[in-house]
Amino acid sequence: MWPExxxxAAAGFAAGMINVVVGSGTLITFPILVLLGYPPLxxxxxxxLGLVAGGVAGTIGYRRExxxxxxxxxxxxxxxxxxxxxxxxxxxxxPSSAFKAIVPVLILVGILLVAVGPWIQRRIAARTAPASEADAVAAPTAEAAGIPGGRGRRVGIMVSIFILGVYGGYFGAAQGILVVGALGILTTVSLGSLNAVKNLLVTGVNLMASIIFILFARDSIDWAVVGLITVGAGLGGLLGARVGRRLPPTLLRVIIVTVGVVALVNLMLHS
Incomplete structure (x- = not known):
């Protein structure tokens, strides 16, 4: 019991930190829970529900951006x-059978997104002008007034965020990477600021989904798991917002991909 x-809790801590720094922490916690024998749904x-705490902590940590x-x-x-x-x-x-059937595909997509994350970020960085954190905080920006760009671009941004919100409410692995990628393509906001906005949006999606689950899916909630992940993710989110940006992103991605592959193989063998 205690090792489990x-x-x-450790998976929640890692996921909370990774979500703030990179995104895709679900690929740590979800596979661990499945490996421990919990039904996919x-x-x-x-x-x-458990990861909301980490998102809130990370969002507070990025409040200036x-x-x-x-x-x-x-x-x-x-x-x-x-x-x-x-x-x-x-x-x-x-039906829950539909979710169980599509989970391996979602995990595979998440793993691929984590793997190509550096390429996405390099493309974004090449398109956006570098700005220091002080400049981002002190200087007024066009984005402070609302969604930038012409009408077509604004519609494209909103449609992209809505679709990614649907994905996040349904499963959400690597949702953060997708949000950063979409906003990086459609805006000229700096990468650091996009990461901060990503934390707010992804946390909002998780919170909305959590409310729906509490109201209509109590039978699918294991509150002991929620509590353990909440504590771990909250601490991990605080650490991620403070020092997580100094950790080697390559190491984080290797961990995520490894855990995801192990979970994927386990699901395929037992499906």
Missing amino acids: AFAI VANVSNN IAAHRGFAFALLPVALAGGLAGATLLLVL
Whole structure:
């Protein structure tokens, strides 16, 4: 019992830190829960609730960067929430057998996204002008007033965030990488600021999905798992916002991909 509890809390800690720094922490906690014998739907729902604490901690840690782009961030937040609501609803409406069947595909997609994450980030960095954290906080930006660009670009940004919100409400592995990638392509916001906005949007999606699960899917919630992940993810989110940016991203990605591959193989062998 205690080794299992420690493993879940440790996975929550790692996921909370990774979500703030890179994204895709679900590929740590969800596979661990499945490997420990939890049904995929219970693992997904309980994991979603538990990771909210880490997202909140990370968002608070990035509050200065978010404040510098508050108009941009808070204009997209309702769109992300709507997507999260739709995704969580789909998870509950579709039969659990459908989720179990699609989980290996979702994990594989998440692993691939983590693997190509550095390439996505390099492309984004090449398109955006470098800016120091002080400049991002002190200098007024166009994004502070709302979603930048013409009407077509604004629609494209909102549609992308809604779709990614649906994905996040349904499963969410590597959702953060997708959000950063989409906003990096469609805006000229610096990579550091995009990471901060990503934390706010992904946390909002997880929170919305959690509300739906608590209201309509209590039978799929393991509250002991939620509590362990909440404590771990909260501490991990605080650490990620403070010092996680100094950790080698390659190491984090190797860990994520390794755990994801082990879980994928386990699911395929037992399906």
